[in-house]
Amino acid sequence: MNKVTIQSPATVANLVCGFDILGMALDQPYDIMEVRKLDKPGVIITSLDGFPLPADPAKNTAGAPLIEMLAELDQPIGFEVIINKQIKPGSGIGSSAASAAGAVVAANHLLGNPFSKEDMVRFALFGEKVASGVKHADNIAPCIYGGITLIRSIFPLDIVSIPAPRLYVTVVHPQIEVRTSDARQILRKQVLLKDAIRQWGNIAGLVAGFVKNDYDLIGRSLEDVIIEPVRSMLIPGFDEVKAKCKEAGALGGGISGSGPSIFMLSKDLATAQQVETTMKAIYTRIGLDHHTYVTTINQQGVKIIEHAIL
Structure with missing residues (x-):
């Protein structure tokens, strides 16, 4: 298996009073991403939606997390990411997080799931740092875990899933x-x-x-x-x-x-x-x-x- 397609959901961060610590994933809208495993090092980013997303992977919210993941793997492989973005950048519903989380979940799947959800959040935080200059997990965590999440701590990372009534x-x-x-x-x-x-x-x-x-x-x-x-x-x-x-x-x-x-x-x-x-x-x-x-x-x-x- 060397190609996977995923849906990466929009998220609502803060939930009003929980700045940088509370977030929830939404069923609509979502991005569609295709990630391919390459037999050579590096990350290639392609956008299909017309949004001016950076092609340089180090400056891209999907690319930066994969660079960190590959550095930790230390294997001669790479990834190509094809993004069909339905969550508009700058919309406030987790566009950058959807790209970052979607990329790491897809890549982890292609690798046989060697990394935990917490590991994937850790990698995806580099995408949020590209977007805002700050590592914050209130969009990333619910995007990867689903549901509502509480980020008790970033350093060290401590994520708590919170049950909720149907809303x-x-x-x-x-x-x-x-x-x-x-x-x-x-x-x-x-x-x-x-x-x-x-x-x-x-x-x-x-x-x-x-x-x-x-x-x-x-x-x-x-x-x-x-x-x-x-x-x-x-x-x-x-x-x-x-x-x-x-x-x-x-x-x-x-x-x-x-x-x-x-x-x-x-x-x-x-x-x-x-x-x-x-x-x-x-x-x-x-x-x-x-x-x-x-x-x-x-x-x-x-x-x-x-x-x-x-």
Whole structure:
């Protein structure tokens, strides 16, 4: 077997209050990637979608993790990666993580799965560093593990899978770009202790709400007093979208990753669809192009859909 095709899912990072430590995988949208094992060293990147992705593997979010993996293997092999990207770069739903995680899961499969999920996260973090200058796993971990994940620590890496009730996720992606590196630059460098205490309470409450299947607790805990007040200024219509979606029945939600996408959680499909209608109405009135998704939590993560011998 020397060729594999995978689906790599979009992800929502932070889950409002859990900056850099909480994330969840989505069933829609996802990237399609084909990875081929080569009998010579090196990494080749090909893009099929028209997005201006770097061809230099060291500067590509899929290529950089494979370079690290090959260095650890120390074998005379390489990989070719062909990317059909459906998760738009700069959308805030884990485009760079999908490329990084998809590449390492596919390569690991071709190698006979010598690396653990934690190892693959460790390699994929180099893709996030290319994208934002910082190694953060809140998109990478759910993309590889599936479901909802808590990153207790990056150094050393400590990832905890969190069970959750069945939830519907509605996402709106206003067609503007917010670069993760730029969104990090505007954050405050110091936080008031009272804000930190409130945030810690919300993170603990959200995790407890997931574990206990307590929808009311989940809704009460979807509050961010540190990051969202700053980043929301980059997203037109954010405050109105959040308020009107909660009026439509959503449990709550907020900025997906660094934005500009906004996500909302709902208990049932009918509510999630009404939330989508609300989002569309607001951005249509504003006059801003947008895409929406109504989906659920992806429990598997990166999925192998085809493998073959060339």
